[in-house]
Amino acid sequence: MSLQQKHLLGLEGYPAEDIQTIIDTAFTFREVLERPIKKVPSLQGKTIVNLFFENSTRTRISFELAQKRLSADTVNFSASTSSLKKGESFKDTVQNIEAMKIDACVMRHPAPGAPLRLTEYVDAVVINAGDGTHEHPTQAILDMTSLQEKFGYLNGLKVGIVGDISHSRVALSNMHGLITMGAEVTLCGPATLIPPHIKELGVQVNYNIDEVIEWADALNVLRIQMERMGVSLFPSIREYRSLFGITTERLTKHKKEIVIMHPGPMNRGVEIESAVADGDQAIILDQVLNGVASRMAILYLLLGGKAES
C-alpha cells in the first residue's frame, strides 16, 4: 500500500483513491489508539522535523503525537526560537536542517506555496501542515475521516462550510477533498469573507445559514478571526452571531439532526454556541482523535513504514 505522490502539499488534484487509502489506514490506527499501549514500531529509525514558521498548538501536538506513536524520531523547530530572527533566509534554514539527514518535513508556514518551494530545496518528504490561506490538507483528511466514521460514506454527502472562507486554508482543502470524494459543498458566511471566484471551484454559495442547515448533513464551522473585524470585513460580533452563529435555537428549527464540526480553536459564543459545541450533534473531539490517527496514516504511508501486525 502506498500513495502516488511523494509529498502531501494540498488536496487540489489529489487522487480520490489515495484519499480513501489514507482514511482507511486512519481507521486502522484508530484501533491502535484504543489499545492500552498506543505505540507501534512502524517508523522506527525515521527522522521527522516539524518546521513551524507560524504559531500552532494543536496541529503541532497532533503531529508530534502521531510521530511518537509510530516510534519516529522527531525534532521541533519553531520560528520564534529560530535563526530566522537573525535574518537567515527560509532557503538557508531548510537546507541546514536537510543537511542533518532527515526523512520528512512537516511544515506550517504563513506563505501560500511555501511547502512547494520547500520541495525544491530538500529531498525529504514534505507534508503541508498549513500554508497561509492556501491549503491544510491533513485537517481536511481528518475532517473527512470523521465524516466517514459518522456517516459511513462521503459520496453524495452534503457539507456546509460556515465562516471566513477567504482566509481559510481549512475551507479550501476541505472543498477540494470533499468534491474529489463526491460530496457536495455549500459555503456560507458574510459576502466580504467569501472569495468572489470561489464558485468556479465547484461549490455553491448561500448567505442564508438557515437554508444551509436545512440542506446539509454536516456543518463545518470555522473560527472567526477577530482581527478581521477592524478592517471592516464584518461590522461586529453581534451582527455575525445573529446572521451566522450556530445556536441550539437555529438547529432545533429543523427536524433533521445534522453533524457539527469545528477545526478549533473555537470562539464559544461567537461562531458557535457552547451548548452546540458540547452537545450531542458535535463531533469536535472525535475530530481531534481522528487528527492523530489520520496523521499517523499519512506519515506511515508516505514514509513507507513496515506493515504492523
Added chain:
Amino acid sequence: MKHKKLAKKTLFKGGTILDPAADKEFKGDVLVENGKIAAVGNIAVDSAEVIDCQGLVVTHGFCDLHVHFREPGREDKETLQTGSIAALAGGFTRVFAMPNTDPPIDSPESVRFIAEKAEACPIHIHPIGAATKGQLGKELTEISGMVQEGAMAFSDDGLPIMDGGVMRRVLEYGGMLDKPIINHAEDVCLRDDGVMNEGRMSTRLGLPGNPVVAEGVMVHRDLELAKLTGAKLHVPHISTASATELVAKMKKHYERISAEVSPHHLYFTDNDLHEFNTNLKVAPPIRSKTDRMELIKGFKTGVIDCIATDHAPHTIEDKESTFDLAEFGMIGLESCLGVVLKILVHEEGIDLMTVIKALTVNPRDVMGFNSNLFTDNAPVELTVFDPSETWEFTKDDIYSKSSNSPFIGKVLAGKVKYTVVKGQLTSV
C-alpha cells in the same frame, strides 16, 4: 555579443528596409557615415564595411518608454551601464528610466546625476522625473527645473497618485510644460494586499487577489483628468480588457492619450502562476485569458500604441522567497522582440510594420522625439533583426545584472542581430 566602433562608412546591405516613419517596406541598403545616416536605397559604394543583411529586417533602433535601471541605490540589481548592454541585446537604442531609485529622482540635481551618467552609456537614456516629492503623492516636484536638466516625462512610477486633486495639479503643471504624465494605474485601496490577478487561480492558490477594477477605476479617473486639463497622459503597462476599452472610448474624444503594453501581459495568463513562480509576480499582475486577448485586440486596433518592457531587475534573493514576499517585476529588454513577434506577428497575424511602429515611431512621438530616423544626417539609431528565427531564450541571452525572467526556457520567434547607436555597432 560583440561591440565595436563603427567604421567611417558602414553599409547595411541587401536587407528589407522597414521605415516605420514613412510607412514603407522595400529591399535595399542603408549607408552610415561618420555615425550618421548617409543614404537609404540601392547604394553602390567603395571602401565601406559591409554588413550582410540578406533575409534580415533593417529598421529604426527600438525605443522603450519604461525601464528600471536601479541607479542610484540598487547597483547590485542593475546600473545604467549594465542596463544599456541589456538594451543593446534587445535592439533598443533609446530608453526612458523610471525614477523609483534610492533616493528617487525627484529634484533637478538627481535628474542631472542620471543625465550626466547617461552621457557615458552606449545607448540614449533619458530620466523620467518623479511627479511628487519622494514619490509620496503629495507635493509637486520642481518639474520645470527637472525638465531643464533633461527629464522627459513625469511619473511616481509604481506608486500610484491616489489623491485625485494632486493628480489634477500634476497634469496641469506638467501639461503647461508639455511633458507627458504617466501614472501607475491602480487604486491602491482596491488593490489592497493583492499579489496576483483576482480570479479562479488566486482563489486556488490562496493568494490575495488584485481585482481588474483596481486598474479600471484609476485609468478612468486619469483619462477624465487628462481631458479636463488638456495634458498629455500616457497610460503605462495596461493589463486589463476594461482599461483598454476605456482608453479606446476616450481616444474618440481626446487625442493626447497614449498607452503601452508589456510583452509579458501579451504572453502569459494568470493560469501560468499555478506553481507560485515568483518571476511572474509583476505589477500590474498577469491577468486572465480574456484580458490577454483584449490587449492583443487593443493593440491590433491601435488603441494601444506602444510596447514597453517595464524591465525590472531584481536579485536572486529578492525572487527566491515565498510568493507573498518576493519583489514585483521581471526583466524584459533581451526577450522583448522575440516575445512580441511570436505572439503578435506569428500567432495573431498582425503585420510586422504595426508591431515595429510600437517599438519605434510611436514611443518617440509620445516623448516628442524625432521619429523620422532614416533621413540624411540623422544620428544613427538602427536595429537589424531576423523576423522569423525561432530560438530558445536561455540565461546566456541575458546581459542584465539580474536574471529574473520567466521567459527562460521559452521558444521565441524573431531575433535581434545588430544594434547600432552612438557610433557603435553591436553584434548580438
